[in-house]
Amino acid sequence: MTEHAAATDVAAITGDAPAAVLLVHLPSRAVVHVNPVARQLAPDAVLPMTVDAWSDAAQLRDLDGAELSETEHPLSKVARSEPVVGQAVSAAAGSDLGGQREPLWVVALPMAGAPLLDDHALVVFLPLRDTRAARAAMDAATEQAALRDRAVLATGLSFTVADARTDDFPLVWVNPAFTATTGYAFEEAVGRNCRFLQGPGTDPAAPERMRAALESGQGTTVTVLNYRKDGLAFWNQVALSPIFGPDGELTHFVAIQTDVSGRVAADRARDDALAAERAARRDAEEAHRQAEEHRARLDLLAEATHRLSGTLDSAECRRRLLExxxxxxxxxxxxxSPDGQGQIADAAAVHRDPALAPRVAEYVAAVRRTALRGPLHELLLGDRPARRITGYGSRAVQAERRRWTGDEGVLALSDALGVDSLLVVPLPGRRRQGDDVMVLVRAPGSLEHTDDDLRIAVDLGRRAGLLLDNARLYEQQHLIATALQRSLLPDLPEVPGLTVAARYHAGQAGSDVGGDFYELIDVPGDGTALAIGDVAGHDVYAAAAMGHLKGLLRACAWDRTLDTPAAVLHRVDELTAALGMTTMATVTYAQLTRDGSGTWSLEHSTAGHPPLLVRHPDGAVEFLPGTGGIPLGVDPVLPRESLTHRLPAGSIVLGYTDGLVERRGEVLSEGLDRLARTAAAAPHDVHALCDALLAELGDSHDDIALLAVQLGA
Incomplete structure (x- = not known):
């Protein structure tokens, strides 16, 4: 046990535990004043009484457990005016010092120079609560007196006594350790209230607690920032204990003061470290939360892109967005959805509660027929950014929402669905004006929308707006293409003796318009012409070229001077060249004439087109031989040929374009064989025949045109 270790242990174990305090009158060797803890140690003692009698009443023992005698025990030394700077004894049970016999550290100092207490001594019994420290203290007590004196003097324990009978509680005595700790000498401290130790950094609450204890006559322990005489700050733990005389009058306050700056610094360092750890944990948790939110946000946007881009139907796209x-x-x-003038053309809604679907449908129907104003109208016109509206039930919002629509019924229906906060978000397309608007609503009982929710909704709105715009553009192009194609593919005329069906099928990788066409022309006389062709290309340019070509073909078919299909095709070829048309097309042109024997004459000429197919009344199928002609637009000078065939009534003549038979990586003969088999197995009705051929062979990436003509009896 080194000198430094003893000092450290004794200082550490005194702490803020209650101490027993005596004031001993030295001439009479009598205990005349005690604090409440000392009274508990000797509850039957009647003051004044000799120190030996009080020791017996308190059942003090030495370290071997024997009763103290008047030889060398601390109170005897005090009676002889000798200081006791540290000695171990043990106390009986039954006080605040502990429930069992427990070691105490005794410090006793004569109060020389104290006003009215010059012939008194201060005796303090400090509890040794820490087991290891107590053992160290008791071991130290067995060392020689010089070592023990140095150890206790090094503890930093300062003792002061204040007069409780004077209003300002002036100090009447301080020990040398007080001077060593504060720098104030005995004569500088005595007669003054101890507030002279306070300074600019002292928390006023700490002195106020001490003053409240002094005025109420109670003990307390307070840690306060004090200042040495040289201005150096230190943390002072002050344990105040009231001292009472024989008649129970409060006479003095004894303060045990300890410099705990190291402990406070350690506590602060610990608290700072704990606070830093908690802050770091909060930062980590916040970073994790933000990362999770960011990941969820990216997942939502990725899912939105995946799901919304999976359809080119704008209504389906809106439904997926709502889901x-x-x-x-x-x-x-x-x-x-706007109508072009900033009003509602269409609306779609969904609620998380399926039971409210009828009410949602009623709300949507009401919205479709209402005229909106306010933020929704502004967003429909593209004039305002996204907006977050909270506190929907507040007076300000309630007043504002009456300006949103002229139909109070719409507001009532929305209230019935539940509104507490909402996000009004545009879905901007390429025009960034007149696009869709999305309204996200949270009902009472749900968390209000936050700025993060608004940011996510805006990001989602931008992405959804472009995809919706794509869907709208596709629908517009599809509508235009369908109208164009229908205008170019005429309604088939009714021709006596003929049953006719036609179909057009856009290729999977192509546009809804293309250069494939069919024609049935009721030419002058008693004949009927049919044509099937394919202008090179799969877009509106091919469709426009096809329209020009069809006009020339119909005009030449009505020319009576062109008496054969070959002559008609040759004339069309000449005209396209003369007009500067760069169109290249394959065509089969045929003329049908009924003879008097119940059969039909079919004369045809081919310009590089697949052969006509004939299905006879008995179900047999054949391809009519081609005439070997080259496509139109290649060489208008080369002559063309016509062939004539006799066909029985009930036969079906089928014209088709190459999309029905050609497949990549396959020779044409394989496709023709497949067509022959399918046509032979198909229904006899020409409409059912066309549908069956498209169902079986219509998976081509090319456009397909079909013309089926059944010859009557």
Whole structure:
């Protein structure tokens, strides 16, 4: 046990535990004043009484357990005016010092120079609560007196006594350790209230607690920032204990003061480290939360792109968008589509509660027929950014929402679905004006929308808006293409003796318009002409060229001077060249004439087109021989040939374009064989025949045109 270790242990174990305090009158060797803890040690003692009698009343023992005698025990030394700077004894049970016999550290100092207490001594019994420290203290007590004196003097324990009978509680005595700790000498401290130790950094609450204890006559322990005489700050733990005389009058306060700057610094370092750890944990948790939110945001956007880009139907795209945001971003949501003038042309909505579907449908129907104003109208016109509206039930929002629509019924229906906060988000396309608007609604009981929700909704709105724009553009192009194709593919005329069906099928990788065409022309006289052709290309340019070509073909078919199909095709070829048309096309042109024997004459000429197919009444199929002609637009000078065939009534003549028979990596003969087999097995009705051929062979990437003509009896 080194000198430094003893000092450290004794200082550490005194702490803020209650101490027993005596004031001993030295001439009479009598205990005249005690604090409440000392009274508990000797509850039957009647003051004043000799120190030996008080020791017996408190059942003090030496370290061997024997009763103290008047030889060398601490109180005897005090009676002889000798200081006791540290000695171990043990106390009986039954006080705040402990429930069992427990070691105490005794410090006793004569109060020389104290006003009215010059012939008194201060005796303090400090509990040794820490087991290891107590053992160290008791071991130290067995060392020689010089070592023990140095150890206790090094503890930093300062003792002060204040007069409790004077209003300002002036100090009447301080020990040398107080001077060593504070720098204030005995004469500089005595007679003054100890507030002179306070300074600019002292928390006023700590002195106020001490003053409250002094005025109420109670003990307390307070840690306060004090200042040495040289201005150096230190943390002072002050344990105040009231001292009472024989008649129970409060006479003094004894303060045990300990410099705990090291402990406070350690506590602060620990608290700072703990706070830093908690802050780091909070930062990590916040970073993790933000990362999770960012990942969820990216997942939502990725899912939106995947799901919304999977359709080119704008209505289906809106439905998928609503399913994405409910219930993640809203309890219910609606997408509003403009009509070009900033009003509602269409609306779609979904609620997380399927039971409210009828009410949602009623709301959508009401929205479709209402005129909107306010933020929705502004967004429909493309004039305002996204907006977050919270506190929907507040007076300000309630007043504002009456300006949103002229139909109070719409507001009532939305209230019935539940509204507490909402996000109004544009879905901008390429025009960035007049695009859809999405409204995300959270009902009462759900969390209000946050700025993060708004950012996610805006990002989602940008992505969804472009995909919706794509779908709208596709629908517009599809509508235009369908109208163009229908205008170019005429309604077939009714021709006596003929049953006719036609079909057009756009290729999987192509546009809805192309250069494939068919014609049935009721030419002058008693004949009927049919044509099937394919202008090179699969777009509107091919369709436009096909329209020009069909016009020339119809005009030449009506020319009576062109008496054979070969002459008609040759004349068309000449005209395209003369007009500067760069069109190249394959065509089969045929003329049908009924003879008097119940058969039909079919004369045809081919310009590089697949051969006509004939299915006879008995179900047999054959391809008519071609005439070997080259496509139109290649060489208008080369002559063309016609061939004539006799066909029985009930036969079906089928014209088709190459999309029905050609497949990549396959020779043409394989496709023709497949067509022959399919046609032989198909129904006899020409409409059913066309449908069956498209169902079986219509998976081509090319456009397909079909013309089926059944010859009557």
């Amino acid at each position: 994405l945001v409910v219930p993640g971003l809203a309890d219910w949501a609606v997408v509003l």
